[in-house]
Amino acid sequence: MPVYRAPVDDTLFVLNDVLKYERYNNLPGFSDATPDIVEAVLREAARMAEEVFFPLNQSGDQEGCVRHEDSSVTTPKGFKEAFEQYKEAGWMGLAFDPEYGGQGLPYTLHSAIGEYFSSANMAFAMYPGLTQGAMAAIHVHGSDEQKQQFLPKMVEGTWTGTMNLTEPHCGTDLGLLRTKAVPQKDGSYKISGQKIFISAGEHDMSENIIHLVLARIEGAPEGVKGISLFIVPKFLVGEDGSVGERNGVACGSIEEKMGIHANSTCVMNYDDATGYLIGEEHKGLKAMFVMMNEARLGVGLQGLSIAEVAYQNAVTYAKERLQGRALSGAKEPEKKADPIIVHPDVRRNLMTVRAFNEAARAFILWAALKSDVAHRSEDGTDRELSEDMMGLLTPVIKGVLTDKGFDHAVMAQQMYGGHGYIEEHGMSQYVRDARIAMIYEGANGIQALDLVGRKLPANGGRAVQAFFKEVGDFCEENRGDENLAFFTKHLKKGLNDLQAATMWFVQNAMAKPDNAGAGSHDYMHLFGLVALGYMWALQAKAANEKIAAGANGDAQFLDSKLTTARFFMERVMPETSAHLARISSGADTMMAMPAEAF
Template sequence: MQTYNAPLRDMKFVLNELHDFSKLTSIPAFSGVDADLVETVLEEAAKFTTRVLLPLNPVGDTEGCRLENGVVHTPTGFKEAYKQFCDGGWSSVSAPPEYGGQGLPESVGMLISEMICSTNLSFGLYPGLTAGAMTALRKYGSDELKSFYLPKMIDGTWSASMCLTEAQCGTDLGLVRTKAVPQGDDSYAVTGSKIFISAGEHDLTENIIHLVLARLPDAPEGIKGISLFLVPKFLPNEDGSLGARNPVVCTALEHKMGIKGSATCQISFDEAKGWLVGAPHKGMQAMFAMMNAERLGVGIQGLGITEVSYQSAVSYAKERLQGRALSGPKYPKLAADPIIVHPDVRRMLMTMRVNAEGCRALGTWVANALDIAEHTEDKAQRRDAEDFVALLTPVVKAMFTDMGSESANLAVQTYGGHGYIHDHGVEQFARDARITMIYEGTNGVQALDLVGRKLPAHMGRSLRGLFHPIADFVAEHKEHPLFSKMIEGLERALGALQLSTAHVAQKGMADPEEAGAAATDYLRLMGLVSLAYLWARTVTIAVSKLGAAEGPDKAFYTAKLSSARFFYDRILPESAALYLKIKSGKKSLMELPEDLF
């Protein structure tokens, strides 16, 4: 049974108590936003996602999309749900007001995205791709393109796709072959074929705006010869009404393991009319603005899957009767005890729980920094926030999706044989979660980005935004009588990360393969240390509030303390093993000759 209730209490906790939302409202762009408004918005989002999107999740998985005569039909109910989504203003929550958006902080938008991804990941990809495309267009498009296209993308009348991948190139976009030829009127004729294009064709919106990577005739070879073009499905008239159909065709739908309600298309462009976004041969710059937004969004997909997997597993574990508790019957009047009494079942449930709550805390921290980077008027503050977002983006994308897949599989394991069959719906989570570790740059690529680009950037300046707050927190709380042992664990983990950073920097300069061999473990270690810091801060808050708390609040803070203990006892010790793996170097990975594989 797919079970979900939006974790509103925890969302309010990370926004207001852990990260102090009031700091954001001091920025002029958010001066009209307060905690009461945000709480109302989140409550309404919870109603929409649970009442409208959640029932459609198994429908989308069972029906999938279908291609008929070049038209992609989405599953039953998706079109109506999308209209409700747009009519409710959900497409415009964090979009800029100057183009018709509501201008709420990204941290609020992130929590709404989490609810969408928990209830219907396939549906969420349609507006999610549009949001990523809007980021690129807003930052690099001409004023004319922005004023013409953004309002209709923000209100949901038009959607968007990102057309990057081709049969011969995925991660290595320098191999792109699609061509764009100038037409003498500021437009270009775009010709080529793209694959794996999420939301590339569908029946939810009247127009689809494709952002396409292509090469100009004078483009240099490789990655430095890539430009970005806006290519609409229908060519709009000057008044915004739809004109002629552009020669952009969906030639096939991919048959996938999961996210079957999302249309993943093969797209052909045959001298389709398009317009340049940004400067010639600088498409990768614009693409990375789009990709970074999408990578954070994909991380939230992992969080969403984690939360719904946890809730579904808890629901089953409380009802399924099997065996007796090892310490003796807990429910002697029943034929057997519910499986939640068993230690190994609790291990799985607690792992999912701390994955969800920890990732929500870290995701909100990064989203807050993104809001500061976008809107603060303080240049130094903006630079620090940009550094922090750049450093943690690959961690959010990779670790959150790793945990999402792990949690989905733990949910299946909790259900046992009933989890493996289709009827209960949790095997869908495992299939849907798997793609999140692959698209928008595989998690291995995220790790390489972290050690190869983010660590050495600006002489390691971005590390200060992570290392310094943790070190300061340790120094301040090291002697605290209630949780000094926990702080010792955090200090050891931070030390392992600092030593690993020095090792990766030193070895990587002499031999890039050494950095590559350490990359995945290093990313995981940085993620765990970040989570450990946030769990320690959570404990300080819970301890300070628990004495005066009553009823639901008392239960909430008590549960936080238990979750933090589980993280420090059962999850964080992995940091020591990761350090040893990083220190072991590349030899055992690289020494076996290729012909012996």
Template sequence: MASYTAPLRDMRYVLFDLMEGDGLASLPGFEDFTRDLIDPVLDEAAKICEQVLHPINRSGDEEGCAFENGVVRTPKGFREAYTLFREGGWTSISCDPAHGGQGWPKSVGILIEEMICSANLSFGMYPGLSHGAYVALHAHGSDELKDTYLPKLVDGTWSGTMCLTEPHCGTDLGLLRTKAIPEGDGSYKITGTKIFISAGEHDLTENIIHLVLARLPDAPKGVKGISLFLVPKYRLKEDGTPGASNGVSCGSIEHKMGIKASSTCVMNFDDSIGWLVGEPNKGMRAMFAMMNTERLSVGVQGLGLAEASYQGAVTYARERLQGRALTGVKHPDKPADPIIVHPDVRRMLLTHRAYVEGSRALAAWVGRAIDHEEHHPDPAVRAEAEEFVALMTPVVKALLTDLGFEATNLGMQVFGGHGFIREHGMEQYVRDCRIAQIYEGTNGIQALDLVGRKLPAHAGRNLRRFFHPVSAFIEAKVEDEQLGEFVQPLAKAFVRLQQATAQVARAGMANPDEAGAAATDYLRLLGLTALGYLWAKMAEISLAKLNDDPDGFHRAKVATARFYVERVLPQTNALFAMVMAGGKSMMDFDEAAF
């Protein structure tokens, strides 16, 4: 059976060595967040994830959620785990202290999110969706709505959802039909059906606060006519506690490939009373505050599952005896050698490891930028950080979930036939990870967002926030005798990325189908180059620490960096060729021939 131990050593390396997390305390509002405070909180997060959440991961998958007469019951142990989670303050970690939150930096919060996703992704969906609702309401809600609902969302007594998708519209939200009729007293009657609503109904909290996209009677057509409304499951009594039903009901739950302990609901709103969040017909602006937060979190889901899968694969590869090493017997005292001696198993494990540790570094880089965007005293630094986060959000969502799915499949492959068997837990990681490439905007949509919106925005200024630090690092280090083996391959990949960027811009301006055809390959090219940059920086840090490396951590870090630049980064050659080939071969194909 799979087990999980939080990778605190590597998390602290990324936070404090790579991202210089000790500097967090210099930002306004973060004065107390020194390492002396951060370290024990990471320890406590590891404990609840390892000891409370992970033990109910497989049982939750096997039992799933139950639906009967409109009521959803979560699997055995989930209510007790949620109570411990909430009472421990974990729902409030990254929330505003003005509403009862703890105000932790995003760069630390991302590491805690990763642990939760590794331990039990289905469980993590419930507080994860609540935090997304908190973000949207905090950014766009009226003071009255915030004062009424945020404290309960923050302390986890109530939970939240985002209700976008309808049976006839997913990505194209301009087609949605849910109606919002003004009541004349500041409230609205909401009527419609939403599907694929994660955590839409469950038994973990006293109330569920739905953020619902709907149309006012005089709304313009398309996405310009969408408004956002707060619709509670239960109306509130005068004392602020949940009262009568608000016409919100669950019609059914989906039977899914993975994340089976997370309730995915069809939600019906029947003259449900709601309140406007933000401005009329500006709901997409408010909802994207939530969706951008969720897209980063979904990327971390891919990372978390990849880490859990890696741990299982390494343990099995050390223990499973099968055959002898190609170069001769390595363990003569045993009837066979462990499979970790075989080159192809090592290829899978090192690919897995390089993906996980590189993805963690990328997530931390974006997390640090969010901290600067929200807290740095210099407006210019805040603006630059905002542009970097905008550029990298679709990359984190798509790349980390693509790599996460590849990695969990590698982990299952290491087990051979036993990986296909439920009791080992490896196939669950594959099933759970698959949805991450789909929800919160499919990875194809993320790629279109990158090339269609993020690259041309501000005359290309977003891209400079990535290009400039990479270019400066290469220029400073390419001739370094020790670092050359890491930086020179990065430099070649970076040149290809620059050329591909120019090609996408030129071709896409002449014919949008060209940009669309290149988008997925271009996103991966940018993402793998970003990981190459971070691996080169980690190699630099660890090379300097080799003389004081009692546990071999830094030797392993340098060796993994070497594997990445030799065996993974060369993917950028093929990606570059595919981008430069253009879209003619796919767009000229006769539709009738499919």
């Protein structure tokens, strides 16, 4: 049977010692998040993840969701009760605006507990995750009336939310969208069309589902410039907030999927459903991107979450499974064989996954802290810098962390040999669940193109230059520290490769755009390696400082942290050179063959 234990101590190390979280207590919400409160919140989230959500993960995968003749959907056994506990504990509104019932705590804390919930049960965590994204979009672009009408019930968890973009004929290219919106005399619209792949589109865990739907108002311009966003509730809502009659929206079917079986991924049919414009006409994509960007950060978090729980199970198995003898001589001679964790290739797999997980956790929390500054700081310069950084890093977080999350779920599965291919041990589910994260909320190839084509040149390259400066300054400031010299040397080499790749695009992609497309995937991963390497350098600095101060009983934890940091720099960071070489080769060979030759 699978196991899971939330990595609370590692989260606390990142927040307290690496990011020095308390320095931000001048921001709204941070003064309430004292170290004691943060630890208490993390440990309660860990308890709920381990005791409530995790036991439903394997059974939920096996049972799946069921659609009934009346188009209603029931979730797996225990899910409704678990959601009720989630709702009653107030997790939905942890970081949301107190004006609408939220607790106003930092988004950074929300991200930390989000890892635990997704590791414990990714399919379950998607139900509140989609709701929180819908809440964010309504909060930013909704009218005061819409915010008062919908947000309090969503913050409570009494109502949930979805996002509806994809149609059978269009996914990435939303300019092809056909769902139509017909204006009504009362100011509402009649929405008609079909949406597919709608996560949590129909279920039995909330009283109402608030769908955010992209549609084209009759007579609107073609392409993405003619798209608007609408609030379409499952049940119409009265002026007093009461739930009324059923709207013209129904689940046509549940998608048969490779993984996340316990999440009801629906085909949604809109038949003259009543909808309400959110934001401006023809500006729907801008409004939806508030939700999409939040979702992309959440999906990046899923990559880490699955890699973490898969790693924990692989370690447990590697310590117990007896096969062969250590190359250097028997380690447990009283037994017929040694546990497989003695073998270097097993260690290579486990250390690779661990080195990713601990850096990715720091990267997610570092980025979440930037988001908090962007949304809460009164300093315009700090807000601008943080917004720039978030825009730049969102495709890196989504693309790199989900690519590697899947790769590392596979590596963890490999530790089981044939048993990893058998459903009983649960590793197959982690591989299946992790695979979708590379696809939804913008396939990773699109994330790479977004990074190279839009985010790098934005504002004259202001964001990427700020990132280069931050990492470069760290290397320079710590160059004389003999305890950090090893880390800064490898980090600086990776940064040099990233800067060289960036300059290559400047010199070769404008005249020949295929060069940018051909190198975009490698560039995204090169950027991710430097970001993760920076996180390791920051963690190594914090670990050395704690050791110098006496370690405070954490000597083994800190020594392990430094060993893992060295492994990353020795065995993973050198991949930046390969990425640079591939980027610099250009697009000629890639684009040379005519399509009919494939």
